[in-house]
Amino acid sequence: MQPAPDKAPRTQEERTAATRSRLIEATLDLLLSKGYAGTSTVDIAARAGLTRGALAHHFAGKDELVVEAFDKHLTMVTSDIRTYAGLVQGGSLSLSDFIDRVWIIFSGRFFMLTLEEVTAARHNDYLRVRLEKRTRVFHEHLDAIWRHFFAGTGLGALEIEVMLNATLCLLRGMGVQTVLRDDPVYFRRLLRFWKAILKEQIEGATRAASAKTPDPEPHA
């Protein structure tokens, strides 16, 4: 195994950052394709073009790497969802399209990674403690996004949270099913159903809200 010709990382700091990043990416790839238990530190190092020695130098072991990886991909997804929510608020993305995009997230790489990490965490105290903490932060971010997102629909902050969290739970549950059920029609139907529900809820709340205040909107 040769030193892997880096582009040209001059400073040590850059080298470190680049190497750590490569190891984390390798971890995510392998977690996805071979699962937590199926991934060894040898695999990770090899995929990153390094050896186990290098890995040991940067991370205490597999679990520390997995935590870092979890963190990274939660950050990425938070950012994606925030972007989508912004587009919806700006009017350039429909609610339906928003759901579709989030569904893509929950039926793809991201969700399968969380599935691996969550099941691993069930039997690994080190992982569980750390992933719990990061999950909490993740959900706080999401709730903030929801509140911003649906501000002014006539729904209360708590209702918004519940509704959007229910949406995520639904998509999560569907995501789990995709592993053992390859049936796009089935999933399409569920999405259509849920979109209709959401529309009803939001419209209902909007009507109710505008009926109260002297806003422009005659009631039925």
Add this chain to the structure above:
Amino acid sequence: MQPAPDKAPRTQEERTAATRSRLIEATLDLLLSKGYAGTSTVDIAARAGLTRGALAHHFAGKDELVVEAFDKHLTMVTSDIRTYAGLVQGGSLSLSDFIDRVWIIFSGRFFMLTLEEVTAARHNDYLRVRLEKRTRVFHEHLDAIWRHFFAGTGLGALEIEVMLNATLCLLRGMGVQTVLRDDPVYFRRLLRFWKAILKEQIEGATRAASAKTPDPEPHA
């Protein structure tokens, strides 16, 4: 390790059935407490009060055992849900209580087992092929239960399936969250929200059906 004093299984057939059953139970227990990867055939045999030799005699290996175990616990859950659905139809269980009971299933042993098996199946062709097949059967049974359950609510068969499958997906997604989020209040809220939605949907459909004709078959 002594021969483990069996009660008094005379015939070979009885001995075999008892031993296989013990091994399957041990597998389920360990899958739950230590996960798929964390469970070895040594563990399973020991917990069943046997040795690896006995295990090898009855099952080709861990995976065959896991498939059998999957089958067994799907059967148990199908039976539970069927019972609950029957109680609802008979009027001795409210829709709300029905949801609560199914939620207990999806936040407990059953679902965690599924989670283990599903994630293991993602990287194990032997498992995936077999679990896919059994999952299909499981869902056919569920759909049959749903149709029977909600017969005469004014909803079409497809709508019933979609609605109940959405319910299961929601609970599944919530189940996944329970691993890293210990927050009963949060889950209660989601349940309450969903129960309200279901009630709305069913009442809406019932009204629409009885408003049209005594014949229940509304078209789009």
Add this chain to the structure above:
DNA sequence: CCAGAAACATGCAAGCATGTATGTATGTAT
């Protein structure tokens, strides 16, 4: 330009899981 530190590689020992071969006990048919 030359220590010293950080980054990275290599090698070895120990633990554990599995496959398989072979030995022993328990039932069952004649």
Add this chain to the structure above:
DNA sequence: ATACATACATACATGCTTGCATGTTTCTGG
């Protein structure tokens, strides 16, 4: 009661993973 099949136990060899100890290369500060 004897012979055979089935149920179960024991033992060994192999491969894989990890921790650790020890080299070698690459950067950085004086």
